[in-house]
Amino acid sequence: MIIFLLLSLLLFSQHKEGERSRTMLACMNFISVLNYLNQIIYFNQHIASPVVMPVQLLLLGVFVISTYIMYPIEVISPGWLNRKRVLKLYLPVTALFVLYEITLALGVVYTPFESVGDLMAHIGSFEVIFRIVLALLFFLPAVFLYFVPYTRRYNNTNYKWMRGYVIVVVINAIGFLVVINSTMIIVRTLYYAISVSCSLYIAYQELFVRLIRQPEITRLPVATAKPKMAIGNNEKASSMFERLEQYVNQSEAWRNPDLSVGDLISGLSTNRTYLREAMQQNGYDSYTSYINRKRIAEFIRIIEQQGEGNYLHTFFDVGFRSKATALRNFREFTGMTPTEYFQQQVKDITFAETTPQIMQK
Structure with a gap:
């Protein structure tokens, strides 16, 4: 418990602004602290008469395993998880808890079996089938992870990780299933050691191996000679804007949902004043306006190229963190919703194709 608590504090202290994966991993380790505390209390209460496959611990295990998949989802697709999706992920767990309470209310008795042999002797009963189903659900999140879409080209990991x-x-x-099916102290002791080792491995990967990558683009060199012109000079602003366009288009920097003006300044080897002046000279009120225009333009290009597609996933793909922000910027850019815009495009294409035929007639 102390190790998990220290891991939680270490990961939280090392989290980066705008990057939630380490915060989620820290919360997972803290949940493990509470989980082990619950197990210690439970085992102490049943030490005189150990039981196997207790339903309460199986339900708790399903909850913990479900929580464990949120961290890798955030790693694979930063920003994809929101409040609504988190609730959806917990819906099956909630349904299982509700089902358990309903069965208790209906008079189902969950026998405290003292060995696996005793449990298997009642294999046809509801209480045993329910426990087996809960045990199998432990492996469902691991399978689910392979179906999480890589919704951005900008990602922080790979399939090896x-x-x-x-x-x-x-x-x-x-390990958890083995320990709740065994009454041997040595098995429980080994389980705790394995569990701690696994968590240390994950924390090590997060802090020292899984580096949070930036777009792979060579930094543009600093100009060898600075023009002796006023900051507001149109020629200098135009040159800076050309360098900005080159950098952003080559790196596709807008796909990074955590992109900041500081990242652009660093990548261009310039300063905030020059960059702001270049954007304003070219019709952009702010860095945010410029980047969001890039995102909307890329969104339109992808949808037009595909012919049709998932608007939400494409919004995530081009760097937006939420549907609301993406739709607001799309409306500001086009004056329409995505559906209205692409319907209008179809009408314009149809009109362009039929007009020559009408003129010939």
Whole structure:
């Protein structure tokens, strides 16, 4: 418990502004502290008469395993998780807890079996089938992770990291199932050691191996000679804007949902004043306006190229963090919603194709 608490504090202290994965991992480790505290209390209460596959611990295990998939989802697709999606992820767990309470109210008795043999002797009963289903659900999140879409080209990991994380989750799940099916103290002791080792491995990967990448683009060189002109000079602003366009278009920097004006300043080897002046001279009120225009233009290009597509995923792909922000910027840019815009495009194309035929007639 102390190790998990220290891990939680370390990860939280090392989280980066605008990057939620370490905060989520810190919360996971803190949940593990509470989980182990609950197990210690439970085992102490049942030490005189140990039981296997207790329903309460199975439900708790399903909850913990479900929580463990939020961190890799955030790693794979930063910003994809929002409040609504988190609630959806917990809906199955909530349904299982509700089902358990309903069965208790209906008079179902969950026998405290003292061995696996006793449990298997009642294999056809609802209480045993329910426990087996809960046990199998431990492995569902590991499978689910492979169906999380890589919604951005800008991502912070690869399939090698994903495989490692899935293996750790599976090891934890197997270990938990073994420990609740055994009455041997040595088995429980080994389980705690394995569980701690897995969590240390994940934390090590997060802090020292899984580096949070920036767009792979060579930094533009600093100009060898600075023009002796006023900041507001149109020629200098035009030159700076050309360098900005070159950098942003080559790196596709807008796909990074955490992109800041500081990143652009660093990448261009310039300062905030020159950059702001260049944007304003070219019709952009702010850095945010410029980047969001890039995102909307790329969104339109992708949808037109595909013919049709998932608007929400494409919004995430071009760097927006939320649907509301994306729709607001799209309306500001086009004056229409995406549906209205692409319907109008179809009408314009149809009109352009039929007009020559009408003129010939």
